Amino acid sequence: MQTITENTTIIKATLPERDPTKKQEVFYNPIMSSNRNISILLLNSISNKDMNIALPLAGSGIRGLRFLKELKKEKINKLFVNDKKENFVEVFNENLKLNEISKKTIKEKICIHYEDANLFLLNQIKHPETKSFCGYFDYIDIDPFGTPNPFISAAISRITRNGVIAITATDTAALTGTYLKVTKRKYWAVSLKNYMMHETGLRILIRKIQLQGIQFDKALIPILSYHKDHYFRIYFISEKSKEKCDQIIKQHQYLLFCSKCLNHEASNYNSNICQCGEKFQYAGPLWTGDLFNKELISTMAKNNPFPEEQKFLDILKEESKKDMVGFYDLHSIAKNYRSEPRRMDIIMKKLKAVKTHFSPNGIKTDKNIKEIVKLIK
Numbered sequence: 226m227q228t229i230t231e232n233t234t235i236i237k238a239t240l241p242e243r244d245p246t247k248k249q250e251v252f253y254n255p256i257m258s259s260n261r262n263i264s265i266l267l268l269n270s271i272s273n274k275d276m277n278i279a280l281p282l283a284g285s286g287i288r289g290l291r292f293l294k295e296l297k298k299e300k301i302n303k304l305f306v307n308d309k310k311e312n313f314v315e316v317f318n319e320n321l322k323l324n325e326i327s328k329k330t331i332k333e334k335i336c337i338h339y340e341d342a343n344l345f346l347l348n349q350i351k352h353p354e355t356k357s358f359c360g361y362f363d364y365i366d367i368d369p370f371g372t373p374n375p376f377i378s379a380a381i382s383r384i385t386r387n388g389v390i391a392i393t394a395t396d397t398a399a400l401t402g403t404y405l406k407v408t409k410r411k412y413w414a415v416s417l418k419n420y421m422m423h424e425t426g427l428r429i430l431i432r433k434i435q436l437q438g439i440q441f442d443k444a445l446i447p448i449l450s451y452h453k454d455h456y457f458r459i460y461f462i463s464e465k466s467k468e469k470c471d472q473i474i475k476q477h478q479y480l481l482f483c484s485k486c487l488n489h490e491a492s493n494y495n496s497n498i499c500q501c502g503e504k505f506q507y508a509g510p511l512w513t514g515d516l517f518n519k520e521l522i523s524t525m526a527k528n529n530p531f532p533e534e535q536k537f538l539d540i541l542k543e544e545s546k547k548d549m550v551g552f553y554d555l556h557s558i559a560k561n562y563r564s565e566p567r568r569m570d571i572i573m574k575k576l577k578a579v580k581t582h583f584s585p586n587g588i589k590t591d592k593n594i595k596e597i598v599k600l601i602k
């Protein structure tokens with residue numbers, strides 16, 4: 226094992242050689258430091274205080290340690306860390322010492338568990354250590370290898386009103402159209418492999434998670450959703466509201482895509498003919514509502530203390546101004562219509578478009594494909 230430093234936190238772990246999902250004594254993935262940075266920034270940017278925070282799949286515990294050091298003082302009431310790796314309790318205790326976390330903080334704020342993640346979430350009500358704790362969490366972070374599916378139900382049942390559920394999914398192939406049968410089985414929708422596949426995959430995942438909340442009248446509203454490196458990440462606010470659940474269902478639609486003229490549109494139906502006469506392909510059902518809370522992403526981009534995240538946050542902020550389903554890919558359009566690619570900034574200005582983090586050549590605009598082509602030609 227080696228000593229690893231992430232921001233100001235030190236842990237003992239082995240670094241993955243190539244495949245980060247490969248067996249390691251203690252799980253630590255340096256690529257995910259961005260995922261952790263953004264979770265810290267988000268929690269410091271929302272108004273929630275005195276939170277009971279649960280990390281059911283804590284891995285090396287690096288996220289929990291960083292929360293203790295980097296979240297504003299008033300944010301944490303109790304921090305619950307759990308992992309079913311045999312040496313987890315011992316390693317986490319050692320890492321608390323390495324980071325000079327005070328005995329008082331450890332005694333008053335930290336609960337360390339070694340259980341199956343679902344049992345950990347569901348068992349808290351009767352756990353002897355928690356005493357006055359009511360068994361519900363204000364923030365739950367589901368950060369597994371691969372699909373989050375096994376842990377979604379327990380997380381939803383244990384989140385407080387207005388609590389935040391954060392979910393990572395690294396099984397991007399299953400959501401982006403590589404295995405159609407897998408998408409159907411695991412995510413109850415049809416994926417489509419084209420330049421929009423990361424957006425459609427993310428939206429398919431959002432709907433699947435929302436459906437699991439809706440059955441308990443819990444409306445899971447995305448406040449920040451993105452694709453980065455090899456994973457999807459979504460933060461939901463959970464609200465108890467039948468009306469909001471009904472509104473969510475109305476925003477579960479299909480995304481229709483025409484491979485001939487590159488037109489796209491949201492629809493309640495998965496079959497239609499494009500204006501050019503071609504039959505639409507489709508992805509979904511998927512979430513067609515907002516991916517971002519505009520104020521939140523704007524605050525995050527403004528108050529960000531991590532220089533390595535600034536560019537990404539600025540793109541998300543820009544994208545949130547046209548939070549619409551689907552985008553156009555300027556290279557695909559140029560290729561399809563045999564035109565020379567034009568300067569992106571000039572085209573964007575004319576189309577009143579914004580960039581999207583889903584693709585370096587992607588733009589979001591209210592204009593339709595005919596108007597875009599006219600401008601490019």
Ligand SMILES: C[S@@+](CC[C@H](N)C(=O)[O-])C[C@H]1O[C@@H](n2cnc3c(N)ncnc32)[C@H](O)[C@@H]1O
Pocket residue numbers: 252253254257261281282283284285286287288307308309310340341342343368369370
């Ligand atoms: C991707 S890692 C977590 C990384 C961590 N959240 C971080 O930010 O560094 C996934 C962890 O989940 C743990 N795990 C997998 N299945 C589990 C289960 N059913 N219950 C508890 N822990 C589990 C693994 O031991 C592994 O440490």
Ligand SMILES: [Zn+2]
Pocket residue numbers: 483484485486487488499500501502503
């Ligand atoms: Zn068409």
